[in-house]
Amino acid sequence: MFQGIRELRAARGRAALIIATITLITVLVTFLSSLAAGLSYQSVSALQERLGEDTSLVVEDTGTTTLASSRLTDEQTQQIRDAGGEILYMARTRINERPTVVLSSSTPMPDDLYFDHQPVRFESAADVSALPGATSAGVLPTGTDVNTDGLTVLEGKDRWNASSSYAGEQMSLNLMINLLYVISALVLGAFFTVWTLQRLRGVVISAALGASRRVLISDAMGQAFLVLLTGIGAGVLLTWGASMLISGSIPIEISAATLALPAVILGAAGLAGSAVSLKPVLGVEPRAALANA
Structure with missing residues (x-):
């Protein structure tokens, strides 16, 4: 992950953008999950x-x-x-x-x-x-x-x-939550695919110097994991903090099921999306790529 961490530091603007995007998606998912649980309790x-x-x-x-x-x-x-x-x-x-x-x-x-x-x-x-x-x-x-x-x-x-209110509330909120999981996977997949193409020359050089594909894959996925961990962690903390401020005004329930579980699903969806970016890495031919670089 040495190269992946250096690239994150070098491209701080892009890293901050995707982390902010993941944070916002996490806030939306965890807040909607907490709201769905709170509405369910009141129903x-x-x-x-x-x-x-x-x-x-x-x-x-x-x-x-x-x-x-x-x-x-x-x-x-x-x-x-x-x-x-x-x-x-x-x-x-x-x-x-x-x-x-x-x-x-x-x-x-x-x-x-x-x-x-x-x-x-x-x-x-x-x-x-x-x-x-x-x-x-x-x-x-x-x-x-x-x-x-x-x-x-x-x-x-x-x-x-x-309950006359239960089905309609839970169906609409769960639909939004599931769509956000899909959006998270697509956004992460698109972002890391573009990022991988931009850093392909560095990947090629590493491969030419003897780095195995296993090392290249670990580096790319480790980079994605760090970005996801930072963004999702920030989103969970924001939701928890906001819930402490507004819990008395709206029905919201904070628990492991409304924070930890969505965070794990978002992380899995993000890693699945970022796995799409591995295709250029797996197809690297060091000599040919260096000759065309």
Whole structure:
């Protein structure tokens, strides 16, 4: 990597440009990932806590899967109870003039949970079902056999579609994040390809002096790794610092899943893109290239 580091120092302007580009992409990806996690928490955290992992959510088949539109009949309610399930009631009300979602639960639940971006309060099934406009759905152990006529059974992550806001938010944000991963690979691939062509004479001289292709490849990829490490590290730090300042004003969640994981994926995408630049290096013929230089 000696030659690669010297070239980075010699071309500080180009190095700063690509590092700044990677930093901005990293900020976008990590910030969107943190925002997606924060929006997810405010959409379905109460439902996630209430349902746990090994349950299915049974809602009325109305063309949508939202809990707000599900109203089970007495027959369907009895059928779910006979199958060993329970009924989950939901209602909307105002508590101290603040819109609040009320969910039924027979066990104590943590505070500071949300559903459809509204704070949640847990009460007994009898109290919630008596509230105006209360809706109902069934909660069954996963794999329970139940007659699904007029019902929709949601399992796994599909259960979170019971929130009217969850699917649209997560789909759009995840699409943007995935596109940024692709853009990162393309930008890095184009940049390092151009850079490699510009430094090809130095590569040729190194090859003519006896450097193996393995050494040349290690030098090129090591250079890309340093650029990626600097840019991605700066982007993660910027996102973390910004989140500390604005966490109270927008729903944002900082964790390893929203910072470390996107950083690793960006690094892998960047290295994959920069691998494209190895083609001129692999095709170097020292004598012919020097004769044409």
